[in-house]
Amino acid sequence: MFKKLRNRIIIITMAITTVVLVLSGVLIMLFSSATRPEPRPMLEINISNSMIYDDQDLKEFIHNDRKEGSQRLLITLLCVGAIIEVAVFLIIYYTSQKIIEPVEESYDKQKIFIANASHELKTPLAVIQANMEALEVDKSNEKWKDNIETEISHANKLVLDLLQLAKMDAGSVDATKPEEVDLKQEIEKRIEIFKPKFAGKIIFKNSIKNGVMLLSRQDILQILDILMDNATKYGDKKVMIYLCDGEIVVSNDGAGILKDDLEKVFDRFYQTDKTKDGSGLGLAIAKAICERNGWGIKCESDKRLTRFIVTIHSRNK
Numbered sequence: 001m002f003k004k005l006r007n008r009i010i011i012i013t014m015a016i017t018t019v020v021l022v023l024s025g026v027l028i029m030l031f032s033s034a035t036r037p038e039p040r041p042m043l044e045i046n047i048s049n050s051m052i053y054d055d056q057d058l059k060e061f062i063h064n065d066r067k068e069g070s071q072r073l074l075i076t077l078l079c080v081g082a083i084i085e086v087a088v089f090l091i092i093y094y095t096s097q098k099i100i101e102p103v104e105e106s107y108d109k110q111k112i113f114i115a116n117a118s119h120e121l122k123t124p125l126a127v128i129q130a131n132m133e134a135l136e137v138d139k140s141n142e143k144w145k146d147n148i149e150t151e152i153s154h155a156n157k158l159v160l161d162l163l164q165l166a167k168m169d170a171g172s173v174d175a176t177k178p179e180e181v182d183l184k185q186e187i188e189k190r191i192e193i194f195k196p197k198f199a200g201k202i203i204f205k206n207s208i209k210n211g212v213m214l215l216s217r218q219d220i221l222q223i224l225d226i227l228m229d230n231a232t233k234y235g236d237k238k239v240m241i242y243l244c245d246g247e248i249v250v251s252n253d254g255a256g257i258l259k260d261d262l263e264k265v266f267d268r269f270y271q272t273d274k275t276k277d278g279s280g281l282g283l284a285i286a287k288a289i290c291e292r293n294g295w296g297i298k299c300e301s302d303k304r305l306t307r308f309i310v311t312i313h314s315r316n317k
Contacts, residue, residue, distance in 0.1 A: 006096045013092045014085070021084060025077045121158060124151035161281040165268065168288040176216040183220070183248070184211035187241055190224050198232040198239060207244045215312065219289045223297075224248070226282040227308050234272070234306070248310045257301040265299050286310075 128151045135144040184206050191202050227250040231239040235252030242249040257265060257272055264270045266287040269280040290297040296311035 006100050009096045009099075010089070010092055014089060017085060017088045021081045025074075025081065028073070028077060121155060124155040124158075127151045128155075158281070161285060164285060165281065165288065168285075168292065176218050178214045179217055180212050181215045181217050181220060182212050183243055184208075186221060187224065187243060187248075190221075190228050191241070194228045194232050194239075198235065200235060200237040200239065202232075203238065203240045205240070205242050207242070211243060213312065216293060219293055220312070223286050223289055223310060224250075226286045227310070230282060230308070246311060246313060248312065249307055250310075251305045251307040253305055256303050256306055257299065259301075262299055262301060266297075283308075 128148050131144045131147045131151070135141070135148070138144065187204060187206075191204055195202060227248075228239075228241075231250050231252040234254040236254050238253045240249075240251045242251075261272060265272070266283050267280075268284040270283075271280040287297055289295075290310065293312075295313070296309075298309050300307045300309065
């Protein structure tokens, strides 16, 4: 599809260029002929050769000279036109590829996004269907109901995450009014929430005296939840949160992320470990939130630690 589109762009551009060059050449030839003065009757004597040219010979000489000049001009125009055609072709061939590349990439991402979303939704729906069938046979067993509720909750969260990303892509998410947020206090609250979910230690270090910043409360809390959930999910024995001037660092001592995969961690549906629960949308949402607020987010990883660093700044009311 995109190859045909590129070929159409090239053909249309070359056709327009050819028409413009032909019209320009015709106009140049006409203008050149119209501006040449007519020869005046005269008698020229060449003393050195003792030859006399009458008016008729001079007219024939000028006619031949004009004819040769027109031929030279035509050949020059054809050569220049050919050079321009080749240059335009090379330029449009290169630029059309560069123009179509982001569109093609976006289209491919959309196809992958739809396929992954369908796959992620298919799993809980299949589980719900299986448990519904089991419930019809054994209505007294409460575990089938629990399984159904769990999968409905999973599917509902996935749909909400997809809707949030779609709204962010469309730019239809309204910016929330900034308010004073005590980051130290909010991080401590998040630690208490995630402690029961993590068997290891959660360590918090604060290096600033005043952790109050003017931020979107909803956005910063969602980012904290996503990073804490990710850290406790992939961490082994220790999760560390650092609050320093303008940065929040959340790290864990899990298996780490390969260097080639670091750039993909914020891609939608990407998961370094498919055995873990989740849809792979959390970090993509965190990045989208950071971009909307003008914040930065990056991931660093080695054999010992994986760190997510969020660079934040206060907003004006």
